[in-house]
Amino acid sequence: MQKQIKAQIDRIVSSGAIYADARWYPVEEEDYLSMWNGNLKSASAARESGIGVRVLYKGAWGFSASSDVNNLAGIFDKAYENARTAAERVTFPVRLAEKDALQAKFSSPNQIDPFTIAYDEKVAFLKQMDDLLNQPGVFQRVASLNFMRKQIIYIDSEGSEIEKNIIEVFPSIAVMGVDEDGETHERTFRPPRLGETRGWETIDKELFAGESERIVRELNQVLKAEPCPKDDRSVILLPGIMFLQTHETIGHALELDRILGYELAFAGGSFVTLEDFGSLRYGSEKLTARADATAVNSPGSFGYDDDGVPAQDNLLIDRGILVGAITGRQMVEEANATARKQIFRGSSGANRATSFYRVPIERMTNINIDPGNDGTLEDIIKDTEKGIVLDGDKSWSIGSNREQFHFATEIGWLVEDGEVTNVVKNSTYKGDTLKFYNALSAVGDESTWELKYVDNCGKGQPNQIMQLGHGIPVCRFDNVRIGE
Amino acid sequence: MDERIIERLTELRQFAIEKGLVAEFFFHEEESALMRFANSAISLNTSEHLLRLEITVHEDNRRASFSLITNLDALEDMKDGVLQAGEILKHTQPLSYTPTIPVYQETFIEETAFDSDLAGISNAEKLDYFNRAVTGLESDQIKLGGIFSSGKNVVAAMNTNSGHALAFVTSDAQITIVLSHKTLKWEVIAEQSAQKKTDLYPMPLQRQLAYLLDHYQNAPAEQIPLGRYDIVFGPAAIAELVNTMNWIGFNGGMMKRGFSFLQEEDLGIQVLGSQFSLMDDPTHIETFPFSVDLMGVERKPFPLFEQGVFKAFTWDQDSADEFDAQPTGHDVMHKSLVVCAGNKPINSLEALVNAPRENDVLYIPYIHYMNFVNPSQGLITGSSRFGALLLKQDGRVVVPYNVRLTQSLKDIFGEKILWISDGQVAYNVSASYGARNPTALIVPNLVYVKDLEISHANSSY
Numbered sequence: 024m025q026k027q028i029k030a031q032i033d034r035i036v037s038s039g040a041i042y043a044d045a046r047w048y049p050v051e052e053e054d055y056l057s058m059w060n061g062n063l064k065s066a067s068a069a070r071e072s073g074i075g076v077r078v079l080y081k082g083a084w085g086f087s088a089s090s091d092v093n094n095l096a097g098i099f100d101k102a103y104e105n106a107r108t109a110a111e112r113v114t115f116p117v118r119l120a121e122k123d124a125l126q127a128k129f130s131s132p133n134q135i136d137p138f139t140i141a142y143d144e145k146v147a148f149l150k151q152m153d154d155l156l157n158q159p160g161v162f163q164r165v166a167s168l169n170f171m172r173k174q175i176i177y178i179d180s181e182g183s184e185i186e187k188n189i190i191e192v193f194p195s196i197a198v199m200g201v202d203e204d205g206e207t208h209e210r211t212f213r214p215p216r217l218g219e220t221r222g223w224e225t226i227d228k229e230l231f232a233g234e235s236e237r238i239v240r241e242l243n244q245v246l247k248a249e250p251c252p253k254d255d256r257s258v259i260l261l262p263g264i265m266f267l268q269t270h271e272t273i274g275h276a277l278e279l280d281r282i283l284g285y286e287l288a289f290a291g292g293s294f295v296t297l298e299d300f301g302s303l304r305y306g307s308e309k310l311t312a313r314a315d316a317t318a319v320n321s322p323g324s325f326g327y328d329d330d331g332v333p334a335q336d337n338l339l340i341d342r343g344i345l346v347g348a349i350t351g352r353q354m355v356e357e358a359n360a361t362a363r364k365q366i367f368r369g370s371s372g373a374n375r376a377t378s379f380y381r382v383p384i385e386r387m388t389n390i391n392i393d394p395g396n397d398g399t400l401e402d403i404i405k406d407t408e409k410g411i412v413l414d415g416d417k418s419w420s421i422g423s424n425r426e427q428f429h430f431a432t433e434i435g436w437l438v439e440d441g442e443v444t445n446v447v448k449n450s451t452y453k454g455d456t457l458k459f460y461n462a463l464s465a466v467g468d469e470s471t472w473e474l475k476y477v478d479n480c481g482k483g484q485p486n487q488i489m490q491l492g493h494g495i496p497v498c499r500f501d502n503v504r505i506g507e
Numbered sequence: 508m509d510e511r512i513i514e515r516l517t518e519l520r521q522f523a524i525e526k527g528l529v530a531e532f533f534f535h536e537e538e539s540a541l542m543r544f545a546n547s548a549i550s551l552n553t554s555e556h557l558l559r560l561e562i563t564v565h566e567d568n569r570r571a572s573f574s575l576i577t578n579l580d581a582l583e584d585m586k587d588g589v590l591q592a593g594e595i596l597k598h599t600q601p602l603s604y605t606p607t608i609p610v611y612q613e614t615f616i617e618e619t620a621f622d623s624d625l626a627g628i629s630n631a632e633k634l635d636y637f638n639r640a641v642t643g644l645e646s647d648q649i650k651l652g653g654i655f656s657s658g659k660n661v662v663a664a665m666n667t668n669s670g671h672a673l674a675f676v677t678s679d680a681q682i683t684i685v686l687s688h689k690t691l692k693w694e695v696i697a698e699q700s701a702q703k704k705t706d707l708y709p710m711p712l713q714r715q716l717a718y719l720l721d722h723y724q725n726a727p728a729e730q731i732p733l734g735r736y737d738i739v740f741g742p743a744a745i746a747e748l749v750n751t752m753n754w755i756g757f758n759g760g761m762m763k764r765g766f767s768f769l770q771e772e773d774l775g776i777q778v779l780g781s782q783f784s785l786m787d788d789p790t791h792i793e794t795f796p797f798s799v800d801l802m803g804v805e806r807k808p809f810p811l812f813e814q815g816v817f818k819a820f821t822w823d824q825d826s827a828d829e830f831d832a833q834p835t836g837h838d839v840m841h842k843s844l845v846v847c848a849g850n851k852p853i854n855s856l857e858a859l860v861n862a863p864r865e866n867d868v869l870y871i872p873y874i875h876y877m878n879f880v881n882p883s884q885g886l887i888t889g890s891s892r893f894g895a896l897l898l899k900q901d902g903r904v905v906v907p908y909n910v911r912l913t914q915s916l917k918d919i920f921g922e923k924i925l926w927i928s929d930g931q932v933a934y935n936v937s938a939s940y941g942a943r944n945p946t947a948l949i950v951p952n953l954v955y956v957k958d959l960e961i962s963h964a965n966s967s968y
């Protein structure tokens with residue numbers, strides 16, 4: 024098959040295309056099991072294979088994909104035809120940043136392939152979780168397991184040939200209850216990534232047992248709690264909500280295609296401009312953020328992106344100053360040319376597609392916040408006069424240029440004079456992105472840092488769902504509006 | 508429709524029977540194309556041909572499924588999928604209810620919503636449409652973006668209960684045209700939904716865009732004070748808001764699971780405003796309707812709200828089985844929601860701007876990134892975007908920086924509705940996550956709601 028793909032790439036390039044690449048997925052598999060109130064509502068598996076082809080002609084992209092690889096020439100021809108049409112309306116001819124031609128392989132580190140585990144064992148895990156969650160106050164309980172396994176063969180006209188074999192495991196549990204006003208509340212647990220691998224061995228039954236007890240206890244506290252007050256307070260974000268804050272207002276805001284306006288018609292843009300790199304004070308000096316695709320145990324690490332560029336660890340925000348972006352080969356060339364200076368030295372290796380039938384676009388890798396020097400969570404709480412500790416993502420809505428946001432969380436704990444007082448329900452907070460990050464007043468140490476996974480990040484047209492990660496410490500922000 | 512789809516379903520059915528399996532088969536074939544524009548160029552031009560097969564097998568009250576992306580020649584792969592589903596079934600646990608498997612009494616193939624001209628529209632025709640829709644509007648500062656998404660969609664189902672099949676073939680196009688300012692970070696938008704090629708008219712979009720551009724380029728822009736405003740919602744905002752009720756409103760299964768602002772005791776009660784009526788009406792071909800659901804039930808106009816009175820929950824078969832309710836013909840990939848027209852003869856932004864007004868009026872055509880803050884309260888939040896205007900009481904028009912609205916659906920569609928346009932439009936809400944599923948609502952052109960709170964206002968574009 025690789026020979027046939029290479030022959031087609033050669034044919035297309037020899038007929039006038041500047042560049043061509045193909046991502047052949049011999050197999051991509053997914054298992055999904057979900058138990059809801061003791062009912063195994065979903066016991067499903069999926070398998071797909073196919074090929075996606077990109078062709079660059081006179082500075083314009085064409086793409087074609089099919090699950091039927093028997094007509095390989097037809098797929099390449101369609102991509103070429105699409106590129107020729109696109110070439111009729113070009114304003115900035117696509118150029119690709121330099122890269123090395125690589126012959127490489129990447130396999131995600133796993134001890135136990137989850138697809139080798141018997142269904143009986145998977146169902147037994149869900150049943151065990153369901154039994155643990157079936158407690159007073161719990162109205163709905165959900166336990167889910169999601170496994171992915173994909174093989175990707177990447178070949179391009181510059182001589183690269185890369186094979187990737189990636190396995191991911193996404194377990195979660197959740198409980199819901201109804202308060203005396205008839206309102207539903209929820210607590211969830213998605214485990215942080217621990218250890219050096221990402222296979223079935225990462226599902227720690229003891230950890231889940233302990234966490235199931237915690238989320239049931241906290242749900243019952245929320246059910247009896249008073250509503251979150253409308254107030255201006257310091258908000259202390261645990262990793263269970265800080266990961267999403269980071270995702271939405273640092274990660275998406277720093278995708279270079281958004282900054283350059285390529286998502287304006289749908290997902291939105293970014294308040295960041297090319298002139299901001301190197302000078303914009305994004306946050307306080309306590310804020311250092313990076314795109315680290317080398318963290319071994321995260322779905323945001325994939326060896327090589329879908330441009331064939333190796334994974335990297337790059338600073339995005341250095342002690343509050345904006346210094347980097349999430350980039351692929353095309354966008355860095357356009358950005359540098361538009362800015363008439365070299366902002367980016369090359370692709371940061373973040374161009375990815377969710378499947379063979381979608382085109383690669385800039386996606387987050389692991390967008391992490393470095394641990395700080397403000398101690399443990401307890402230390403930060405002790406140092407807070409009037410605040411609220413927040414955890415659990417319930418709702419998120421972000422301005423179209425990522426300039427402002429509104430989040431609702433599953434639980435809040437009020438803090439008065441350095442001590443946690445009581446739990447509140449319907450906790451929310453909102454703010455303006457730059458003002459918020461510049462009000463970052465404490466960043467927890469290593470003990471507060473967790474690597475959280477995201478298995479459903481949506482972006483692009485046609486839409487794509489991507490898996491990635493966020494390594495996040497506890498963070499405190501001052502003078503934030505809550506309760507609206 | 509490719510006749511081989513029914514042939515494959517029949518072969519798979521026979522195979523399952525031979526293997527002693529009770530099975531359901533669901534084919535989804537899409538031929539999708541998307542021409543995407545950004546920075547006044549075609550930034551992407553895609554074609555995808557995908558065939559999905561979902562196999563669900565049952566034994567009493569146990570169930571398992573296997574799905575694959577395949578091609579029609581790969582019968583052995585499909586048969587292997589049947590065996591895989593059967594293997595998973597052995598390891599499942601009994602449900603607390605027994606899922607109903609339909610018995611199709613006759614083969615039903617619906618192709619009335621398919622137009623081969625639209626499904627086969629060429630690259631050149633799409634580019635010409637865009638060029639005409641933005642004639643004279645682009646400049647060094649004003650850049651074109653948007654999409655022309657079009658395709659053919661085939662859905663077909665069969666099971667081991669009978670040799671009959673259901674099949675639905677549709678064609679669709681969703682056009683979004685955005686003109687954005689290169690440095691000021693504002694955008695205006697015009698959209699069109701098409702079921703057939705003759706639905707495509709670029710010139711109305713050109714006029715809408717020209718009108719909005721004139722205001723955005725010449726009217727003053729400002730951060731508006733927080734507080735309560737009369738708000739007029741455009742079709743996109745109305746459709747998005749109503750569409751949320753699919754999840755946190757009238758869906759019986761979601762209600763039973765605690766994720767709805769409607770409860771059983773609300774049935775027959777005035778829940779929303781007396782001017783608000785909503786139905787699921789599969790007689791509207793612009794909604795890419797299912798006239799028969801996937802359980803084989805004929806679908807008829809289904810009132811959800813009549814003059815604000817809540818009439819019924821919708822129940823898909825599985826939720827009905829689980830919660831001992833009666834299914835309502837809603838085993839469909841999407842409903843055909845229709846918000847009834849009102850009696851106000853104001854049907855365009857231009858007419859709204861020119862109409863006399865007693866208060867400042869905030870026009871919000873589009874709500875960006877809406878989410879459910881509290882489903883039990885019907886509380887949503889989202890930001891304005893794409894061409895909002897503040898129409899001052901004294902006749903002036905101001906461009907507001909984006910604002911945030913955090914409000915209950917009960918307030919938005921409650922007694923605060925002052926008027927609803929007497930004209931309607933099909934608004935396309937298709938998402939391209941996963942399988943193609945062309946979806947549109949019929950909504951009034953404008954809905955005027957008094958006294959809603961703006962809780963956040965940007966200080967710049």
